[in-house]
Amino acid sequence: MTQTFLLDGREVPFRDGQTIMEAAAAAGVYIPHLCHHPEFKPHGSCKLCTVDIDGRRGAACTNRAVAGVRVQSETAELNADRLTLVQMLFVEGNHICPSCEKSGNCQLQAVAYRLGMTTPHFSHFYPLRDVDASHPDVLLERNRCILCELCVRASRDADGKNVFAVGGRGIRARLIVNAASGRLADTDLAADDRAVQVCPTGALLRKRQGFAVPIGRRLFDLQPIDAVGPGQESGGEG
């Protein structure tokens, strides 16, 4: 007998151990997210996928589906709160879309489009963050890092390398790399590592590939993020 739960009033089947996010994705239902990727261990840090589970809020990516529960996701209130989270991410870093190679293929931007963000709303932090261009093939642009730890997980679990971690704490948390020099060039990162491909923003970029696709033909110019499909949001190179 298939187990189901209710997602926005619709019956969604799930297997034992599946999270709400996984079951929703399998059923073709999009729940906004940034730190989630179906290939990697759920993390639950961006909190964008927060849903209402029988009247209690929780992250869809880390909460297991339970038979019979009523989950609300596409509500005006949840989307308003998700919008606030995205606005927080925008003011926390230095996200200047017109100058970013990732623009049009960026999940932070695409989620913000979907949630209707017209302004970052809060006061900008304008933090001073290091750009690491030392690596021959990969740029690490910390100004655009949202600390989703997808590269941390991908490097550890898919590439078997442990190139990345989050160092520091609180608002000073930052992406650090596995080298005494602190330079990406001194790690064993390779251009075709999954860690580089899964970055949802322009924090990790392959060099010499920027602006290759003209405006109007980029991933999220063609379709909104909820139509792209799970795991495909990081674009063609993924």
Added chain:
Amino acid sequence: MAPPKLRLATCSLAGCFGCHMSFLDMDEKLFELVERVEFDRSPFTDIKHCGPCDVGLVEGGVCNAENVHVLQEFRRNCRVLVAVGACAITGGIPALRNNVDLWDCFQEVYHYGVGVERGQIPNDPELPLPFDKVHPIYEVVRIDYFLPGCPPPAEAFFRLLSDLAAGRRPELPAGAIRYD
């Protein structure tokens, strides 16, 4: 009798006038627009100071003292103030200087820049004094609406002004939000 025209002011602060150019890109719709809108202070009119207006469109962020004075003049005079374009909304390209120390900026521009010889930092009161950092305009005055884009497309300007002229709350159509 035709409804009174919407009185409109526009300006560009720390911006590139690209939003204004995009505004003009509405081409023949400009004829339709001038039926409903008249201009106060704007690069299109060359009026220097803003009088009481219905709508102010502000392009560009705030990078110096003069920007603040202009912005405050707009806020005082415009019933509805709209932040137009990426720079007004996030600081945009000019905000790329925010991770450069202001002293280094001055050094580069007036002392060590290519082609600068025996340069000196000017102290003329006519020159607007720069802020430590470039800010979006909503961090300086209250903003009523935001029109994102770099630049916002001409249709977005047309739609915004049509909505305001008709007394509607402006809404960007789904899929129309872009930051570049």
Added chain:
Amino acid sequence: MAQQDNSPPDCDLAAIVARHGGDSHNLVQILRCVQERCGTLPARAIDELARRLGLPRVRVEAAASFYHFFHAESHGAYEVLFCDNIIDEFHGRAELMQYFCERLWLEVGKVSEDGLVYVNTTSDIGLADQAPAALINGYLVPSLDKARIDLIAEMVRQRRPLAQWPSLLFDVADNVRQPGPLLADGYTPGEALHAALALGPEGVLEELARADLRGRGGAGFRTALKWSSCRRAPGGAHYVVCNADEGEPGTFKDRVLLQRHADLVFDGMTLCAHVIGARQGFLYLRGEYRHLLEHLEAVLARRRAQGLLGRGIMGRAGFDFDIAIHLGAGAYICGEESALIESLEGKPGKPRNRPPYPNTEGYRGQPTVVNNVETFACAARIALLGGEWFVGLGTGQSTGTKLLSVSGDCKRPGIYEYPFGVPVRQVLHDCGAADAQAVQVGGPSGTLVSWREFDRRIAFEDVPGAGAFMVFSRERDMFEVARNFSHFFARESCGFCTPCRVGTSLLRQTMDKLAAGKGSAYDMDIMKQLMHILKTMSHCGLGHTAANPIVEAMADFPEAFERRLKALDFEPAFDLDGALQTARLITGRDDAWAHIVAAAECDDRGACALPPSSDSP
């Protein structure tokens, strides 16, 4: 090693790693040890530790950069950290710190020119009853005044090693003002354990259930339930963890319990081990209580000699259990049980996704009981005196007694033990607080009780919490209390989740804006929005409660906020004129156009010294 020529003699990384079994799970302990012995955690130490422990370097660096008390740069021979909890602030912390800096020509946050001293602030250090206080090279220095600062400055100037400083500087008083059954003297080590062995595991659980003991850390989870589910949970090993990471500002009862009643606590842990079948226990002692380490190690050693720890405890074949002390390194978040376990495992203290809960998947993924110090002490008393006795104290839903850590504006700050249900008013009377306008119960994450509600009772069903009781008299500014707490949460957020990482910083920023007299109704709306997000979207309790002090202060003392609102409508996010200062210095200008007059000083038509715009004729 040639590189380490300048290091202190006992700064031997290989030996430190070996002493910790070469086990990467002990990374935080190893880092602490290196920091204490070598003075810093430089990049080459991180390299070597990674190599010796077989860890990716980046993981060692992540842990080393997470904790407040670790640093890569030298803090000199003397690291002086002034506690900046609100109680210390109200007792003149800023003035004393400035005085100290002036005496020794110091700048806050920087090592002195001669590389001798480093001065900064730190979050609450568990001495609110003896404020203002400081942490010097990791040791508590209570009751600061100018005379003591003079003495400290003199010791520093003479470059005397800490061991040669007058010991009175480090005398931490217990200040037990009102003992009850929990704090009663005359306890014989092993007494409760003996009783527990007689009862057997099921018998102990029955007594705990009869006693209806609830966790004393604040959350109030039922101890019998926690222990029995852990007992049932399958696993290769079970663990007992005592949470002595008493970081909630205003709380210090665990310090006193461990100082005076360590055997009671260790008996509680050992009988828990008996119940759940654990062979290993940990006392997670907050770094700020470093001074207790030798005392506690001595108690543990004595207990081993007495047969109360080790193999065959009390002659029972197969009852093997020992306790190791894990010293924290400055992180309030490690009081959250899953963050504490991460820290025990040598990682940054970031709360885990839950479920699973520690009682099924805790330390090293095994079933683990994590309880507060006071809870273990209660469990020991219950094993000895029975659940019936315990139920006779307190209220219907809150049985037994509660230790309150009383501080602030009262004549007799210290530890008070009351049966649950005691009205706030009575505590105020007993501690000599005649002029209170409010009490923060349970610390910043707890409840603000205003003078209108002094008949409320300390109990899970009314005002819960771990027992901090900070008293504020009528002369205190309740806005400043809330602002202090907003700084605390922003500093202590672990940074894992978006709402807390960014939200706590935005709240702090907005409170500072209000404090500077530049707030508006717009800012109040921003704060309300942030509070909602923190409460409903955060990953753990820190974020959920981070806005509480502001929410409650706004509700109870609205005038303290309104007084600070400059404009009703809107004020700029930053100081416009101040943001021109750098450019003024660079250009040497100070003319009218080099300043921005506040908009409020302009008239309606903008006649406020508007400078010529550049496109003017």
